[in-house]
Amino acid sequence: MSKLAEFKALEAKLAEQLAQLDALKNDKELKREIEFEQKLRALLGEYDFSLRNVIAILDPEVSRNATPKKAAGQRRARAVKVYINPKTNERVETKGGNHAVLKAWKAEHGAEAVEAWLQ
Structure with missing residues (x-):
């Protein structure tokens, strides 16, 4: 593929993605979700809470039954x-x-x- 053809293909793809981005920027549902997230994070910061604290308050069973996840690359202990x-x-x-x-x-x-x- 020539450089010119590659450039035009990328330019067309970029234009398509910019159109999708504009459509998302004008989406009322997305604006509502962004506003909710911002307000929630501000509220969590105001009360010094984390999302885990909120989940533990709203659904204590989940926090009791939750098992800690292994960190990536962590192995189980070797047997003696x-x-x-x-x-x-x-x-x-x-x-x-x-x-x-x-x-x-x-x-x-x-x-x-x-x-x-x-x-």
Whole structure:
């Protein structure tokens, strides 16, 4: 596509979007919603309330049953693994494989043997 054709296509698309924006600006329902939101936010600020406070007041069941959402990228906690060396009865508790004693055991006895010691 030539630069001129691309320019004209984008210009036509922009004109269409501007027409849609003008239509929305003149929409009474949108103006009413914007006015409501502004007044609501001002009222919340005046009384130092958040939307959660309002929901808890209006519908307490929702706030009681609501479970906190996980943050994005957050994992559940790792389970504790317990290894017991059958030769020395030494016990190691770890949540991951980066434990110094566990690494030493794996170097000495082999990873498969140490994994067999998992309780």
